Amino acid sequence: MNSYDGHGFHGHILNQRQIGNFELTETAYSPGLKIEKHFHTSPLFSIVCSGTLSEKYQNKFYKHSKFGLIYKPSFTEHSNYFYEKGAKCLILKLPNSVINHLQELGLEVGSIFNFQSNANSVLITRLRNELRYFDQFSYLSLEGIIIELFAHNLRLKNKTTLFQPDWFKDIINNIDTTEINDLNLNKLAEMANVHPVYLINTFKKYLNMTPGEYLRQKKLEIICSELKNTNKPLLDIAYQFNFSDQSHFNRFFKKYLGITPLKFRKLYNN
Numbered sequence: 001m002n003s004y005d006g007h008g009f010h011g012h013i014l015n016q017r018q019i020g021n022f023e024l025t026e027t028a029y030s031p032g033l034k035i036e037k038h039f040h041t042s043p044l045f046s047i048v049c050s051g052t053l054s055e056k057y058q059n060k061f062y063k064h065s066k067f068g069l070i071y072k073p074s075f076t077e078h079s080n081y082f083y084e085k086g087a088k089c090l091i092l093k094l095p096n097s098v099i100n101h102l103q104e105l106g107l108e109v110g111s112i113f114n115f116q117s118n119a120n121s122v123l124i125t126r127l128r129n130e131l132r133y134f135d136q137f138s139y140l141s142l143e144g145i146i147i148e149l150f151a152h153n154l155r156l157k158n159k160t161t162l163f164q165p166d167w168f169k170d171i172i173n174n175i176d177t178t179e180i181n182d183l184n185l186n187k188l189a190e191m192a193n194v195h196p197v198y199l200i201n202t203f204k205k206y207l208n209m210t211p212g213e214y215l216r217q218k219k220l221e222i223i224c225s226e227l228k229n230t231n232k233p234l235l236d237i238a239y240q241f242n243f244s245d246q247s248h249f250n251r252f253f254k255k256y257l258g259i260t261p262l263k264f265r266k267l268y269n270n
Contacts, residue, residue, distance in 0.1 A: 017134060031082060031084050031085055032084065040072065053089075115208075176218070185211050
């Protein structure tokens with residue numbers, strides 16, 4: 001296990017500034033770059049300014065594109081893959097004093113969270129400005145932006161569960177427990193006794209994705225678990241998840257995770 005703390009984060013540094021105890025780095029990552037499992041000794045905000053990347057932690061995969069925001073507490077083990085066009089990110093290392101202040105405000109700082117939201121664009125622009133225009137007020141400005149980022153994204157996180165109607169929670173639970181191959185939009189709408197269009201709008205409202213996108217994400221999580229935790233032949237896994245052949249399986253997997261199932265198995269089982 002490696003600790004990669006600072007020094008470009010395995011990317012090319014475009015801009016970097018130390019503002020009080022904050023370290024703010026603008027970094028470019030090469031297309032196809034893979035960063036093996038590692039951790040950082042400081043809590044970090046990673047904000048995607050352009051491009052696309054995927055990140056794995058706790059046996060789950062997340063895909064991030066422009067305006068995606070990822071927060072990781074200290075010593076969070078994760079790995080990364082950067083897609084064909086690479087990515088540019090803002091990486092903000094948070095000092096302990098700010099973490100303590102956030103805890104005093106009652107904000108949760110011990111858990112990973114990540115959100116894909118256009119609303120992050122305003123805060124991202126303000127962070128980038130602090131890289132370019134440094135004065136005696138920059139530290140206070142940065143601390144205020146960080147509090148806003150936590151508050152805004154934790155509010156989104158609470159929205160996904162706090163106000164969900166009971167029938168929608170039941171559907172989510174059924175997706176998590178039902179055979180994934182048997183589910184589609186019409187089947188879910190029938191289970192929920194609602195119109196398919198209403199179901200689509202409800203998914204977008206609470207999860208910021210369509211039912212199809214959610215089903216695909218769950219399917220990918222199960223497939224990744226099969227690849228990592230079993231020795232099943234790839235063709236058997238392809239047939240298990242209703243792919244017509246291994247080529248079809250490879251195209252699907254690579255489209256959403258950027259690598260083939262075989263490369264994934266080799267990468268994460270080493």
